[in-house]
Amino acid sequence: MTEKQQAGDSYWLQSTPGGRHLALTDDVEVDVAVIGGGIAGLCTARELSRAGRSVAVLEAGRIAAGVTGHTTAKVTALHTLVYDKLRRTRGSEGARLYARSQSEAIEHTAGVVAELGVDCEWERRSAYTFVRDESQVEELRAEARAAREAGLPASFVTATGLPFPVAGAVEVADQVQFHPRKYLLALADDILAHGGRIHEDTTVLGLEEGTPCRLSTSTGAMVTARDVVVATHYPVFDRALLFTRLSPRRELVVAGPIPAAQDPGGMYITTEENTRSVRTAPYGEDGTRRFLIVTGEHFTPGTGDTRARFDRLAAWARGHFPDVELTHRWATQDNDPTDTVPLVGPLHPGARHTYVATGFGGWGMSGGMMAGLLLTAQIMGEEREWSGLYDPRRLASTVREAPSFLKHQAQVAKHFVGDRMRPSPPVEALPPGEGAVVRVEGGRLAVYRDEDGTLHALSARCTHMGCLVDFNAAERAWECPCHGSRFDTEGKVIQGPATRPLDRRDI
Known part of the structure; x- marks a missing residue:
């Protein structure tokens, strides 16, 4: 992998091409229209189709090929350093509900994998949040305590499988890593088997809310639906002003095979060095190698030298895994909510039949699985114990997180005005x-x-x-x-x- 090599499709996409689904060409009427064919959209559509609802998934590109197709695919309830913060901003009950909702979603998905017999490289591993800087150890100890109080089997440890010493780490055992595209293509087949529809190359351009709702599309076809789910990663409709509460973040990935003996045996992440995340996946037939995936160098899209960032990440990977053969490089993107917790539920305060799932903050695998369960319950007229935690209409937590909100708006204003003032090359x-x-x-x-x-x-x-x-x-x-x-x-x-x-x- 040379400096001039361009980032390309992820390993997940290259290893599982998949078939194509026809664009929507005729008007259609369904119970639920799901906009977006990533993990949140497909999990929601699968649960609804299993519950007897007629469902149409509308994807602008290819299903499981956007953000979900470029993820590192760690499925865990340990989300870096979230629990100590939640304990302070949402109380102990908020932290408990967060842990429970994420954990229930993971175990529900384990059941789906078993039920459908999906060969998606589902592997149980410990998840770790680690630091190498001794001054950060107390913060990790506090996170371990908060995660444990929230109900996770969390512990503070100083020994890991990484090829370098750490000052400390929070460990949560029995978490999951998997091949996201293999799993989601199996969900798509199950949706179709239960009467659902999937249409790729179909961009939704307009939403008319009502009873029923109506969607206009890039193909000219109209969709009529009682309920609509907006699962486009970043909402494509601005009526809820959610763009004021979401900050986009892009991260880079370098990957390639290593000897199986050098597998660190877990899923690791640190906020140090502008984020470093490490995991492996099965590779080859003989079991002598694993596929190393290293993620980091997060940045705001459209800023800075991305080639230099790739070079730094590749140098870090080679420095700690000298026998790695880096064969892939790609990038992923997510949205950070200004108050830490994803936005899943009614699209806006007046919404009756429109729902949204967004703001997963880099943890879209367990978050998307959780969203599928939560939105299905709400559309079926039920509620989950943790519905209020994720409700996009929440206000109290937004006030508590005002500094993050104001910082995000200042950055947007800076780009909107400042970028028009920068020098122009010939x-x-x-x-x-x-x-x-x-x-x-x-x-x-x-x-x-x-x-x-x-x-x-x-x-x-x-x-x-x-x-x-x-x-x-x-x-x-x-x-x-x-x-x-x-x-x-x-x-x-x-x-x-x-x-x-x-x-x-x-x-």
Whole structure:
């Protein structure tokens, strides 16, 4: 893997291509329309179809190929350092409900894997949050106590399977790692077997709430549904103003085979060094190797040198696992809620038949599984004990987390105004394979020069809310730093919340 190698499809996508589902071409009427074919959407659709509801999944691209297809796929209720914070902001009961909801979702999924006989590399492992800095040990001890009080089998340890010493770690045993795409493709088959519909290449453009609700799509077909679930990772509808409470975060992944004897034997994460996460997966037929997955270098989309970040992450992986052969590099993205807890439930205060699942803060595997159970219960007219914890309409916790909220809004304002003031490079200075936002006749254009030297010019204004995009050279994509929308070099949307492409321009 060289410096100039571009980030590509994840190992999960390459190892499990899967089939395709036809775009929606005719009007359809169902009980529930689920917008988004990632883990939250497919888990919800599967539970609802099993409960006898007619369901249609509408995915703008391919199912299980967006954020879920690029995850590190750790399925655990230990979410870095969440429990001590929850104990302070939501009380002991809030922390307990968080732990219970995540754990119940994991065990429910274990039952689904067994019931369907899914060969998705489901492996039980301990999860660890670790530090190497002695000054951070007390924080870890507090997290271990809080997680234990919340009901998790958590303990503070100083010995791990990592190839370097740690100052301390929180360990929770009997957690899970798996192949997310193999699991979700099996869920898709089960949805179809129970009368559900799945349509790829179908972008939902409009939502008319009512009894029933109506959705307009990019194909021209209309969907009528009693209930609608917005599971698009970042909500594509702004009526709930959830964009003010979500901060997009992108992380990089480098991966490749190592000798099985060097497997650290668990799932590890630290907030040090701008985040480092380590796990392995099965690899090959003879059991002599494992597939090492190292994640880190988190950043706001559309900011900084992503190639340099990949180089730092690769150097860290080689430094600690010298026998690794790095064969893959990709990136993933998630949204951090300003008050720590995901937003799962009614879309807005006046919503009666519209629901949302978002803000998983880097823990979308257990969070998406939990969302499937919670939203299914609510659509069926029931409630879970932990419904209130995740309710997007909550206000008290938002007030408590006002500093995070204000910091996020300040960053958005900084990009919205400041990015329009930054210097513009000359178009003729762009080398092949590079892009930049340039000033042309007083306006800003996003200009990319392809390997043949041809220039491709687009409006630099994100079609979501008008922030200026910036170029990610490692992934050859235009990214919005305000809310995380991403576009390819032709302007096509590759990640929302934007639903419309960047407008083409002449140059």
